[in-house]
Amino acid sequence: MALIVQKYGGTSVGDTDRIRHVAQRVKAQRDAGHQVVVVVSARSGVTNELISRAKQLNPAPDEREMDMLLAVGEQETIALTAIAMHAAGLPAVSRTGAQAGIITDAAHTRARILDVTGGDIKQQLDAGKVVIVAGFQGIAKNGQVTTLGRGGSDLSAIALAWALKADLCQIYTDVTGVFTADPRVVADARQIDVISYDEMLELASSGSKVMQARSVEFAQKYAVVFEVRSSFNDQPGTTVKNEAPNMEQVMVRGVAVDTNQAKVTINDVPDRPGVAAQLFQDLAQAGVVVDMIIQNIGSDGHADISCTVAKEDVPRAEATARKVIAKLGGRLLPTTDIAKVSAVGVGMRTHAGVAAIFFGALAESGVNILMITTSEIKISVAIDPSQAGVAARAVHSAFNLDRA
Amino acid sequence: MALIVQKYGGTSVGDTDRIRHVAQRVKAQRDAGHQVVVVVSARSGVTNELISRAKQLNPAPDEREMDMLLAVGEQETIALTAIAMHAAGLPAVSRTGAQAGIITDAAHTRARILDVTGGDIKQQLDAGKVVIVAGFQGIAKNGQVTTLGRGGSDLSAIALAWALKADLCQIYTDVTGVFTADPRVVADARQIDVISYDEMLELASSGSKVMQARSVEFAQKYAVVFEVRSSFNDQPGTTVKNEAPNMEQVMVRGVAVDTNQAKVTINDVPDRPGVAAQLFQDLAQAGVVVDMIIQNIGSDGHADISCTVAKEDVPRAEATARKVIAKLGGRLLPTTDIAKVSAVGVGMRTHAGVAAIFFGALAESGVNILMITTSEIKISVAIDPSQAGVAARAVHSAFNLDRA
Numbered sequence: 001m002a003l004i005v006q007k008y009g010g011t012s013v014g015d016t017d018r019i020r021h022v023a024q025r026v027k028a029q030r031d032a033g034h035q036v037v038v039v040v041s042a043r044s045g046v047t048n049e050l051i052s053r054a055k056q057l058n059p060a061p062d063e064r065e066m067d068m069l070l071a072v073g074e075q076e077t078i079a080l081t082a083i084a085m086h087a088a089g090l091p092a093v094s095r096t097g098a099q100a101g102i103i104t105d106a107a108h109t110r111a112r113i114l115d116v117t118g119g120d121i122k123q124q125l126d127a128g129k130v131v132i133v134a135g136f137q138g139i140a141k142n143g144q145v146t147t148l149g150r151g152g153s154d155l156s157a158i159a160l161a162w163a164l165k166a167d168l169c170q171i172y173t174d175v176t177g178v179f180t181a182d183p184r185v186v187a188d189a190r191q192i193d194v195i196s197y198d199e200m201l202e203l204a205s206s207g208s209k210v211m212q213a214r215s216v217e218f219a220q221k222y223a224v225v226f227e228v229r230s231s232f233n234d235q236p237g238t239t240v241k242n243e244a245p246n247m248e249q250v251m252v253r254g255v256a257v258d259t260n261q262a263k264v265t266i267n268d269v270p271d272r273p274g275v276a277a278q279l280f281q282d283l284a285q286a287g288v289v290v291d292m293i294i295q296n297i298g299s300d301g302h303a304d305i306s307c308t309v310a311k312e313d314v315p316r317a318e319a320t321a322r323k324v325i326a327k328l329g330g331r332l333l334p335t336t337d338i339a340k341v342s343a344v345g346v347g348m349r350t351h352a353g354v355a356a357i358f359f360g361a362l363a364e365s366g367v368n369i370l371m372i373t374t375s376e377i378k379i380s381v382a383i384d385p386s387q388a389g390v391a392a393r394a395v396h397s398a399f400n401l402d403r404a
Numbered sequence: 405m406a407l408i409v410q411k412y413g414g415t416s417v418g419d420t421d422r423i424r425h426v427a428q429r430v431k432a433q434r435d436a437g438h439q440v441v442v443v444v445s446a447r448s449g450v451t452n453e454l455i456s457r458a459k460q461l462n463p464a465p466d467e468r469e470m471d472m473l474l475a476v477g478e479q480e481t482i483a484l485t486a487i488a489m490h491a492a493g494l495p496a497v498s499r500t501g502a503q504a505g506i507i508t509d510a511a512h513t514r515a516r517i518l519d520v521t522g523g524d525i526k527q528q529l530d531a532g533k534v535v536i537v538a539g540f541q542g543i544a545k546n547g548q549v550t551t552l553g554r555g556g557s558d559l560s561a562i563a564l565a566w567a568l569k570a571d572l573c574q575i576y577t578d579v580t581g582v583f584t585a586d587p588r589v590v591a592d593a594r595q596i597d598v599i600s601y602d603e604m605l606e607l608a609s610s611g612s613k614v615m616q617a618r619s620v621e622f623a624q625k626y627a628v629v630f631e632v633r634s635s636f637n638d639q640p641g642t643t644v645k646n647e648a649p650n651m652e653q654v655m656v657r658g659v660a661v662d663t664n665q666a667k668v669t670i671n672d673v674p675d676r677p678g679v680a681a682q683l684f685q686d687l688a689q690a691g692v693v694v695d696m697i698i699q700n701i702g703s704d705g706h707a708d709i710s711c712t713v714a715k716e717d718v719p720r721a722e723a724t725a726r727k728v729i730a731k732l733g734g735r736l737l738p739t740t741d742i743a744k745v746s747a748v749g750v751g752m753r754t755h756a757g758v759a760a761i762f763f764g765a766l767a768e769s770g771v772n773i774l775m776i777t778t779s780e781i782k783i784s785v786a787i788d789p790s791q792a793g794v795a796a797r798a799v800h801s802a803f804n805l806d807r808a
Contacts, residue, residue, distance in 0.1 A: 016460045050480070056420045057484060058491035065490075068498050069483035072476045076454070079473035080461060086469070087462035094472050099547060143503060 002167035003035045003125065007135065007157035010044035011174050012231040013077050016084075023084040025231070026130055030090060035125045037164065039135045039157040040081055042073025063108035067137075067147045070109075071097070074134035074153070081132045092130040095119060097137035097145075101163075102156060104138035104146045111138055111146035113155065113218070116163035133160060151212025158215050162222045169224055171211065172231035177238035178203065178210050180401040181255040185392050188402040192253060193236075196243040199253045199344050202378045206256035206342035216240065243346050251354055252345040252399040257392045259339045259385055261291065261308045263370065264317045269330035271303040279305065279324045286320045288313045291340070292371045292382055306371065308338060308382055338370060339388035342380040343395055355379055361398035367391045406571035407439045407529065411539060411561035414448035415578050416635040417481050420488075427488040429635065430534055434494060439529045441568065443539045443561040444485055446477025467512035471541075471551045474513075475501070478538035478557075485536045496534040499523060501541035501549075505567075506560060508542035508550045515542055515550035517559065517622070520567035537564060555616025562619055566626045573628055575615065576635035581642035582607065582614055584805040585659040589796050592806040596657060597640075600647040603657045603748050606782045610660035610746035620644065647750050655758055656749035656803040661796045663743045663789055665695065665712045667774065668721045673734035675707040683709065683728045690724045692717045695744070696775045696786055706734075710775065712742060712786055742774060743792035746784040747799055759783055765802035771795045 013019050029036050050069050054061040078094035085092035101117030124131045135153025138146045148155050161169035181189040197220035204213050229237025269275050291308045309317045321332050348354045358379050371382035383391055417423050433440050454473050458465040482498035489496035505521030528535045539557025542550045552559055565573035585593040601624035608617050633641025673679050696712045713721045725736050752758045762783050775786035
């Protein structure tokens with residue numbers, strides 16, 4: 001008998017048929033003798049509908065009241081899921097985030113988990129019940145309802161798996177697992193059986209958004225092994241866990257493409273200490289997350305600085321750059337869209353020649369590299385967006401990711 | 405400065421425009437220097453939609469889970485109302501039933517209020533906030549969400565008015581107050597300024613459903629004065645309070661018509677002790693509420709027994725009657741619809757001749773009386789439904805209710 005935590009996202013509980021399907025899936029686990037805790041999201045569409053209603057009343061609704069409002073979505077789903085399980089002959093009981101003891105700070109709409117007590121979940125499981133917990137929500141120490149922000153339900157499930165010492169944590173989603181590349185870009189991408197937290201995080205930060213980084217980080221911090229899999233079939237998914245020595249046999253685990261990037265460039269800034277520091281300090285204060293940076297020093301005592309930012313941050317980045325230019329000099333060039341292609345693998349730590357293979361593959365395919373960054377387990381390049389597909393396929397193939 | 409509790413029902417918060425309207429109405433009270441607690445229902449339609457969703461999954465959904473589900477409706481409204489108030493420049497904060505300290509027993513879907521602590525409402529009011537409380541819901545001592553059943557939001561408001569020692573409790577609804585008769589039946593019916601709890605209860609039990617009896621009973625038990633008024637205009641409504649000596653100057657306060665009644669008759673039952681007892685005991689056990697009863701003793705040692713029941717109870721009443729007949733003898737006559745017309749007033753306690761005026765008015769209008777019941781402050785007759793309007797108008801006029 002194992003204790004399993006399963007999380008179902010908004011599309012997996014999107015209507016009454018889907019909710020029935022979840023009940024059947026849980027029943028199969030119970031019939032196999034396991035204890036099951038189910039974490040559910042709001043039905044897909046509900047959260048957006050609530051937000052739209054609030055914005056009709058107030059373009060800048062209070063965050064505390066938004067949490068009170070949005071928590072409604074998951075509370076509806078837990079009750080409906082319990083009701084569906086009863087119809088399937090499964091004893092089940094629902095619990096809000098507060099009742100499940102998901103204790104958070106008071107940062108409304110983006111609360112951080114401080115502790116998970118589990119409430120009476122253990123007793124309910126021991127009494128033979130399936131326990132259905134509202135994801136995404138918690139309770140602050142002052143008794144106020146909070147929500148965890150984007151990807152919050154995944155985080156709820158992983159935190160509960162940790163608190164309950166679950167044997168298995170399954171994140172059911174609309175993809176069958178994590179792939180060596182986006183199959184829409186690289187046709188022969190394959191599903192990955194096992195991936196390390198670090199690789200998962202680097203893939204996420206490089207545009208492969210199966211899960212939010214914070215959930216993976218929480219799992220890594222508390223060593224919660226979890227599996228990403230599909231709620232629409234019974235195939236095994238991708239298991240995410242701590243790095244093991246045998247993982248390093250594979251040089252590159254996956255290739256990621258992020259096309260939501262732009263390159264902001266300032267030319268002719270005076271090349272003296274503190275100029276770059278000023279620019280990036282001001283960008284950070286403006287809340288702009290900078291990814292890649294290059295600086296070329298000209299022979300005339302001036303420098304050109306380029307950095308990549310998310311497309312939605314371009315207006316703020318340009319405004320900040322203009323302020324810095326007004327103080328220090330320089331010239332803002334037109335911002336251009338770029339694509340970021342990354343190869344990720346813990347195997348890079350022990351294998352030499354990864355960069356050579358990566359750049360060689362791009363060169364052979366005629367892809368021009370605009371910027372480069374590397375970390376211990378990742379190499380990324382910024383390239384023209386029109387070449388993103390060609391580049392991803394070339395790199396994927398160069399590292400033999402298309403072969404089993 | 406007064407402390408006012410206002411309750412708004414589902415139609416009063418039915419869409420974003422209506423919610424804005426509630427915000428403006430509360431603002432007017434605040435601008436006049438008052439502290440305001442607002443109790444709201446679910447938007448009209450939401451509760452039925454949730455019930456329908458649950459029934460799609462399970463024809464007999466668990467009551468505990470139904471409470472978890474239905475509590476969602478009011479939680480949505482409190483958040484949206486707070487958000488609308490902020491847009492109107494009003495500081496406001498929402499509280500669930502649990503946060504407002506509405507403590508109930510664990511009888512899910514029809515919980516009874518055990519205590520009302522008010523939570524931190526007093527502190528919030530003293531800090532200058534409008535407090536918006538979810539009606540209809542509470543929390544059991546085991547931490548489970550409960551709902552109060554039909555008319556629950558009125559009860560929440562009255563219970564909070566009691567707990568907070570409010571100066572005023574206003575029940576906003578879609579009628580402007582309590583009338584001397586249903587204006588759709590009696591065209592010259594007038595709105596009543598002040599009515600006693602007992603009169604309100606007798607009118608409610610006689611078919612004038614402005615409020616559920618339990619809310620009025622709670623108000624009477626704890627001497628909470630409240631006003632029933634319209635959220636669509638600024639006219640004063642009807643104040644409901646303890647009986648005062650001057651109320652007895654009026655002989656009859658109002659006339660009520662209930663057309664949801666049927667008469668079940670058994671003829672030729674043996675006239676011996678215990679027969680009627682058996683019948684009404686069995687009816688009570690079957691959950692049938694009997695209103696009027698008549699028994700005629702024939703000269704042949706047999707009796708005819710008639711009683712009135714709500715139309716929806718007719719199948720159960722007839723089935724019970726058949727069982728009694730199988731044991732004791734007798735004959736079930738065809739059940740007929742009847743209308744019940746009642747005159748209600750605490751003045752009956754001190755005025756003689758009320759019955760004479762009542763029956764005289766009916767006789768003059770050619771209305772045939774089938775059954776009669778009286779209480780200390782009420783006279784009711786069962787008549788043919790086709791004569792209900794004529795009878796109500798005749799009685800209304802005979803007691804001068806059409807005159808100011």
